[in-house]
Amino acid sequence: MKSKITLKELAKLLNVSISTVSKALHDSSEISPKTAKRVKELASLHNYRPNPVAVNLKKSRTGTIGVVIPNISNSFFARVLSGMEAEAQKHDQQIITYISNESFEREKQICDMLTSGMVDGVLIAVSEETQKKQQYDHLFALLDYDIPVVIYDRINLGLPADKIGVDDEKSFFDATKFFRAKGLEKIGLASAIHHVGIGQLRIKGYKKALKDEGAAMMATSTKPDDLKKKIRDLITEKKIEALLCTDFESAIMATRIAYEEKINIPEDLKLIGYISREIAEFLTPSLSYIEQHPQELGSNAIEILNNRLDGKYESGKFEEKIIATTLIHLESTKF
Amino acid sequence: MKSKITLKELAKLLNVSISTVSKALHDSSEISPKTAKRVKELASLHNYRPNPVAVNLKKSRTGTIGVVIPNISNSFFARVLSGMEAEAQKHDQQIITYISNESFEREKQICDMLTSGMVDGVLIAVSEETQKKQQYDHLFALLDYDIPVVIYDRINLGLPADKIGVDDEKSFFDATKFFRAKGLEKIGLASAIHHVGIGQLRIKGYKKALKDEGAAMMATSTKPDDLKKKIRDLITEKKIEALLCTDFESAIMATRIAYEEKINIPEDLKLIGYISREIAEFLTPSLSYIEQHPQELGSNAIEILNNRLDGKYESGKFEEKIIATTLIHLESTKF
DNA sequence: CTGAAAGCGCTTACAG
DNA sequence: CTGAAAGCGCTTACAG
Secondary structure, eight states, X not given: OOOOOOHHHHHHHHTSOHHHHHHHHTTOTTSOXXXXXXXXXXXXXXXXXXXXXXXXXXXXXXXXXXXXXXXXXXXXXXXXXXXXXXXHHHTTOEEEEEEOTTOHHHHHHHHHHHTTSSSSEEEEOOOHHHHHHTOOXXXXXXXXXXXXXXXXXXXXXXXXXXXXXXXXXXXXXXXXXXXXXXXXXXXXXXXXXXXXXXXXXXXXXXXXXXXXXXXXXXXXXXXXXXXXXXXXXXIIISOOSEEEESSHHHHHHHHHXXXXXXXXXXXXXXXXXXXXXXXXXXXXXXOEEEEOOHHHHHHHHHXXXXXXXXXXXXXXXXXXXXXXXXXXXXXXXXX | OOOOOOHHHHHHHHTSOXXXXXXXXXXXXXXXXXXXXXXXXXXXXXXXXXXHHHHXXXXXXXXXXXXXXXXXXXXXXXXXXXXXXXXHXXXXXXXXXXXXXXXXXXXXXXXXXXXXXXXXXXEEOOOHHHHHHTOOHHHHHHXXXXXXXXXXXXXXXXXXXXXXXXXXXXXXXXXXHXXXXXXXOOEEEEESOTTSHHHHHHHHHHHHHSSSGGGOXXXXXXXHHHHHHHHHIIXXXXXXXXXXXXXXXXXXXXXXXXXXXXXXTTTTOEEEEXXXXXXXXXXXXXXXXXXXXXXXXXXXXXXXXXXXXXTOXXXXXXXXXXXXXXXXXXXXXXX
C-alpha cells in the first residue's frame, strides 16, 4: 500500500529543493545532467506521478471535457462517445459523461454545474425537450463563462457555437433519388422525430427529391399508436413501394407491420432506415440504413473543441463541419 | 463574457478578508449575519462558483469516478453507464469514461493513468483479452495506490475487490428448468463467450438443470463461421426444441439461421437469449431474453464504491452483490 | 466576529 | 546549476 509520493518528499529524500526536482522531471536545461539523472531514478523507483489536480490548478485548466448525451441507449450516441473517448485519449484528456435523458431540466442542471469550470469545454447534443422549448439560456451561460461549446449531431438550431453534424438533408435526398432512379413512384416516409431539427432536415431532403411536393406520402407522429396506424395505412392502403424512415422507432415499426401484414421486404416493399449498423445488420431481413459514421463524428467534435481551445479559430466566427453519410444497402433494398 | 470571479476578488470588493468570504459562503457560525448576508448577495450577484479544482486540491479528493467499459456499443454497458451516471449525479460526483475496447493494452494504459490519482475510485468490467491472459497486475496497481476498485458484471475472476454482478448461473439454470417443465427434452445452448467468466457461469447453470450432463447439446466457438455451422447443426440435424444463447452474437445467429432454414420460431424452436431489451423487443419474432437490470447494476456499483470510500466496509473484506435477473417472455417462447 | 497564515501539490520567473 | 519565493483558488485551525 504505497501511498502517493509527492515532489516535496522526493526533494527531501534527495536533499535538493522542490524546484529542482520539478525542473529535473521536466527536462529543464537548467538542471545538471547528474542531478537530473538522480532525480529521475528516484522518481521512477517510487513511481512518482504528478498530482493531476495540482497541475490543473496551476495551469488553470482541467484537462477534462464534458460530454452531454441525450440518450446513451441509442447506440448512435454510444458510438459517438467511443469516437470522442479515443480522440481525447490521444491528447491526454478525460471525458466526463453526462446523460440528459432528453430532459430540459436535467440538461440545464448539467450546464449550470459545468459553468463552475469543471471542464475545459463542452460537447453537447441538445435534448429533444430543449429543442421543443427552444430555451437555450443554459447554453449561453456556458459561453458567458468562456467555456467553449461544440454542438454535435443536432446542429440546425441557430446557436452561436461550433458545430459538427451529418448531412441529414442530403442523405434522404439521395436515398429518395435512388428509389426514383430504380423507377419507383410511390415513395413514403415515416417519422417519429418530424418535430426536431434533424427530422425536419431529413424530411426536407426527401421532399426535394420527389417529382413535386404533392407526391409526398408521410406518416408522422410522436405517439406510437398513431404512428403505427399511419404507417399501416401507407403500406396497406396507399400501397407504397418504398419507405424511408427517419429514426429507429419508425423503422422498427415498419418492419413489424410489414411482417404482420405479410408484405414481403424487399419484394413488395423496399425499406431504408436511419438506424445503427448493429441493429440493421441483424434484423431479418437486414435493413438498409444510413451510416452516419458516429465515431468519426465523435473524434471530429473533440478536434474542433481542441482547435477552439488552442485559439486556432477566430473568436466570434464558428466552425461548422458536416460529415457525409453513406447509404448502406442490405437486404431490404434488393432489387 | 464574465470571466469567473474568485474568492479573492469578492473579498476585495467587499473590503473583507478571503477567509471571511469563504466562511460566510459556508454558513460558518463564526460570521455575523450581517456580513454573511452582504457576502452572499454579492456572490450570487456575480454568480460565484468555487473553482472545483482548487476545492479538490484542498480536500485531496477529486469528486470523480473512473469507469472502464469494455465495449460501449454493447447496449448493456451503455445502460449500466446510464445507471452509474444517475447515481453519481445524486452525490455530485463526476463520471470519467474510459473505453477499453476489450483490449488488454488499452485497459492497462487506462489503469496506469488512473494510478496518478485522477479519480477517487474505479469501476471496471475487465476486458475479454485480460481475462484470457489472466494478467491483473494493472488492477493490483490501483489497489496498491489505495484507489478502491469495484468490479462490475464480469466478476468471477477471483480478484480481491468489491464486486457487483448478476446471477448468471441461476439465470440459465432457471431458463433450462423452464423448458424442461414444459416437457421439452432436446435443449441446446449456443455461445460465443464460452471462454470468459460470465459465459462459463451461464453454461454451468444450463448443465446443472439438465437431467444429466450427457444431455447437453452445445454449439460454442469464438469464430463466427464455425459457430454458425455448429448452430445450424444443432437446429437442423440434432433437431433441438429449444435453444439458450449466452450472448448477442449467438442469439442473432440462431434467429438468422432459423429464418434461412425455414424453422419457425416459436412453433418449431423456442429461443432465449442474453440480449438487451432494445433489440429483443424489435426482432421479428421478438426474442425472449434475460433482463439483467443494467441500470440497477450501475447505480449499485456507485453505491458500493461510495460505501467503500466512506469507510463503511471493513478493509480487507470485500462486498459481493448479486442482482437477480428476470426471464422476460416474448414471442420466441410462446407455447 | 474577523483576518493572517499555513497548506493542498505543483510550476516557473527570478535571484544568486 | 540550484533554490527561495510567489502563486494557482480554496479551506480551516488559530490568534486577536
